[in-house]
Amino acid sequence: MTILIILVPIALLLGFVGLVAFVWSLKAGQYDDMDGASVRVLMDDDVEDRKP
Amino acid sequence: MRDQVDLSGFVREGEDGMRRLDLALDGVTCAACIGEIETAMGRLDGVTGARLNYTNSRLALAWKTPSFNPADAVERLRTMGYRAYPFEIAEAEARDSEQAKHLLRCLAVAGFAAMNVMLLSVSVWAGNVSDITPETRDMFHWISALIAIPAAAFSGRPFFVSAWNAVKRGSLNMDVPISLGIILALGMSLVETALSNHHAYFDSALMLIFFLLTGRFMEQAMRRRTRAVAGNLAALRSPVAARIEADGSIVQVPTARLAVGDIILVRPGERAPADGLVVAGASDVDESIVTGETQRRSVAEGASIYSGTMNFSGALRVRVEAAGEGSFLSEIERLLEKAGAERSGYVGLAERASRIYAPVVHVTALATAIGWLIAGASAHDSIIIAIAVLIITCPCALALAVPAVHVVASGALFRAGVLLNGGHAIERLAEADTAVFDKTGTLTLLEPRAANAGDYPxxxxxxxxxxxxxxxxxxxxxxxxxxxxxxxxxxxxxxxxxxxxxxxxxxxxxxxxxxxxxxxxxxxxxxxxxxxxxxxxxxxxxxxxxxxQTLRADAVETIAALKRAGMEIEIVSGDNEQATRAVAEALGVARWTARARPADKVARLEELRADGRRALMVGDGFNDAPALAAAHVSLSPITAADVAQASADAVFLGERLAPVAQALAISRKARGLMRENLLIAVVYNAIAVPLAIAGLVTPLIAAVAMSGSSLIVTANALRAAPRSEEAADVDAGARAPATQAGAPA
CATH class of the missing domain: 3.40.1110.10 (Calcium-transporting ATPase, cytoplasmic domain N)
Incomplete structure (x- = not known):
């Protein structure tokens, strides 16, 4: 059962990374415009830039 | 030619030298608008950033060069077919959004902790029936404690703070038993862990916090969405006034920035942005939003006009007056104060339930401890069992029962084009049995329309x-x-x-x-x-x-639907008899009163109250405001005067009257579900409490029972949403709001 000493911290660490990622995305304002985000991904404004 | 708009009052200057301005846009209807608007703004000289929030139709502009005039951006948007108005985030909305972020952070921490502790707990439960060693179990319990206690201290704050405030006031709310349950569950688990016992309740405490926070966040998110829409509409409705400067030039200033003594210009087709005295010019004005009267009144120098009055024929110069010295407004305010006080005494279902619940739970737990002591159990066991009673009765289901329905029902109302002002509106709306309508602006459209537009291609x-x-x-x-x-x-x-x-x-x-x-x-x-x-x-x-002036397109059907729903219909209008009778006859309404002054409307509602009837008042004008506040529950169209909107329980959007009938139907259904949910919570307690008193509750049972009852209650609440085909019909109505709201601008 000594393997637990490695596995449990790893499990907790992974969960903690997820938590930090979420709090970061919240701070970065990624949830401010939920409807817009879903349509912006389909916009091809970056293609226009490449045209001469 | 348009006058320059002075937006300087709305521009925020950042520390980095950037200037920012938020604009509320009307006309953003499709995803393609995002690219179109952002590209056009980006091409303007000096603009360094333009981002459109599609969810709430707000455009954030940023620029650095002081020479850039944001009015150019507004003008460019206007030629593209979008109306843009400077926008200031209301304090209430900013506070809500801050609170939402706090709740979401709490929710994230509670979720993280609950999952990890559950991982450890499941191992312990499996181990307890097989071959876990006491050392491993203790280690798992200690790790759980290490995660659970800081996590609960952080994410339980919304409950602790609210409970502490209630206790300080000497009252009990739902958060008191919740906080007590959480703290006792954690404290007892810590003692059990230290004593190397089999059971700990860390997982139950965290799951409880997680579920309750979810409910609270959802409720808050719904309210925030409503606020954002209402905020935009407010910005679109009464944006700017044309102020005449000392040198004779005309500057458009935001209405909120007008001061007493300013001279403003009200052109034909505009609404007066403030109360004032006419100092030059003569015109006919339409005061239907103020009094309900549709006959125009002639005004000349020296006449006073009220904010919201539509100027019809000639340009007027108006001096802004301080408080409404015109007896009309002060009369309205006096009536409002009186009417508002009568309604604040209303107690919602949830409060009534928690007022009974909290003391009963605490007394039961105490009785359990004393009962076991008398029966000869040790002090340790008696206290453990009493705490188990507190944990299992922790009003998870009860705390979710009403809010969960509120969330779903207000979502359904939102899609039907009804924005709630007050929290109890749903419950009171469900109780209404009489509908009293104002005529002008409510049964009819406030703005006149081309009645025969449908006859042409x-x-x-x-x-x-x-x-x-x-x-x-x-x-x-x-x-x-x-x-x-x-x-x-x-x-x-x-x-x-x-x-x-x-x-x-x-x-x-x-x-x-x-x-x-x-x-x-x-x-x-x-x-x-x-x-x-x-x-x-x-x-x-x-x-x-x-x-x-035309009747709302679906007024006849809506009135018929309300009659079918068992409502008695009345019309109480400030307009003249001829006009009122015509509308009453067209709608098939037998009871109508014309030339009703604000006090008459309130008197009529009080008569109804004395008869034991619960009246729903639907009205839009200044003259309706006291009646709206005096009624059991009230609705206003979004075109209503500010004071009327503020005193109504809910406002409805769009040009149709159907939201009134839909609001009633959704509310009645919602109240039924609230009662059902409370019943489920009671049944749950009826089963769980005897088990807990008998000392049979293990952490596993507690976790399953509490989560299970919460899920059942939440699932039941989802039924408050109308079925998809009804919803599709309703959606069409909700899309209309912004256009309609822009009309009086």
Whole structure:
């Protein structure tokens, strides 16, 4: 059962990374415009830039 | 020509030298608008950042060069067919959004902790029935404690703070038993862990926090969405006033920045932005939003006009007055104060339940401990069992029962185009058995419309409407509402008092008087005395639009639906008898009162109350505000005067009256579900509490029972949403709001 000493911290660490990622995305304002985000991904404004 | 808009009051200067401005946009209807607007803004000289929030139709502009005038951006948007108004985030909305972020952080921490502790707990539960060693179990419990206690301290704050405030006031709310349950569960688990016992309740405590936070966040998110829409509408409704400076120039300033003594210009087709005295000019004004009277009143120098009054014929110079010294407004305020006080005593289902619940739970736990002591159990066991009672009765289901239905029902109401003002509106709406309607602006549309636009081909109407948007004349404005979107014609040129002309598709198009358009001025027989005609010609195509106040398109069906729902209908209007009778007859309403002053309306509602009836008041004008506050529950259309909106329990959007009937149906269904949910919570407790008192509750049972009851209650609440086909029908109504709201601007 000594393997637990490695596995449990790893499990907790992974969960903690997820938590930090979420709090970061919240701070970065990624949830401010939920409807817009879903349509912006389909916009091809970056293609226009490449045209001469 | 348009005057420059002075937006400087709204520009925020950042520390990095960037200037920022938020604009609320009207007309953002599709995803393609995002690219179009952002690209156009980016091309303006000096703009470094433009981002459109599609969810709430707000555009954030950023620029660095002081020479850039944000009014250019507003003007550019106007030519593209979007109306933009400077926007300031209301304090309440900013506070809500801060609170939402806090709740979400708490929720994230609780979720993280609950999952990890559950991982450890499941291992312990499995181990307890097989071969876990006491050392491993203790280690798992200690790790759980290490995660659970800080996590609960962080994410339980919303409950602890609210409970502490209630206790300080000497009262009990739902958060008191919740906080007590959480703290006791954690404390007891810590003791059990230290004693190397089999069971710990860390997982239950965290799951409880997680579920309750979810409910609270959802409720908050719904309220925030409503606030954002309401905030936009407020910005779109009464944006700017034309102030005449000392040097005679005209500057557009936000209405909120007007000061007493300012001289403002109110042109024909505009609404007065403030109460004031006419200092120059003469005109006819339409005070229907103030009094309900549809006959226009002539005003000249020295006359006082109220905010919201529509100016019809001539330009007026108005001096802004301080408080409404006109006895009318002060009378309204006095009546409002009295009416508001009567209603604040209302106690919602949830409060009533928690007032009974909290003391009962605490007494039961105490009785359990004493009972076990008398029966000969050790002090340790008695206290453990009493705590188990507190944990299992922790009002998870009860705390979710009403809010969960609120969330789903207010979502359904939102889609039906109804925005709630007050929390108890749903419950009170469900209790209403009499509907009292105001006439002008409520049963009829506040703005006159081209009543016969449907008789002409849509393409022709659209051309006429787009041309009409270049004009300030009230008739043209009414016609413009027939096709609310679409860009202006570039070279439209207005001849004052005659009409407006532009070259469309290579031919001249004219809109205005019969002579201006060169068409015959005969009117059809059915036109009626209250309609005014406006003519349009484009090549060989001609049209004559009749502009008048019209009933809302679905008023007849809505009134019929309300009658079917068992409501008694009454009309109480401030308008004259002839006009009121015509509407009452058209709608088949037998009881109507005309020329009712604000006090008469309140008196009528009090009569109804004395008869034991619960009245739903639907009205929009200044004169309705006291009645709205005095009624059992009240609704206002979004075009209503500010004071009326503020005193109504809910506002409805769009040009249809159907939201009134839908609001009633959704609320009645929601109240049924709230009762069902409370019943489920009671049944759950009836089963769980005896088990807990008997000392049979293990952590596993506690976790399953509490989560299970919460899920059942939440699932039941979801039924408050209308079925998909009803919802689709309703959605169409909700899309209309912004267009409608822009009308009085």
């Amino acid at each position: 849509p393409a022709l109407v659209e051309k006429a409407a787009r041309l009409a948007r270049s004009s300030r004349h009230p008739l043209a404005r009414a016609l413009a509402m027939s096709a609310p979107h679409g860009a202006l014609f570039d070279d439209a040129c207005e001849s004052a008092g005659e009409g407006v002309a532009a070259v469309v598709e290579g031919m001249e198009a004219r809109l205005g008087s019969a002579a201006f358009c060169g068409v015959g001025a005969e009117r059809p027989d059915g036109a009626g005395h209250d309609a005014s005609a406006i003519y349009f010609r484009h090549g060989d195509e001609t049209a004559m639009f009749l502009v008048r």
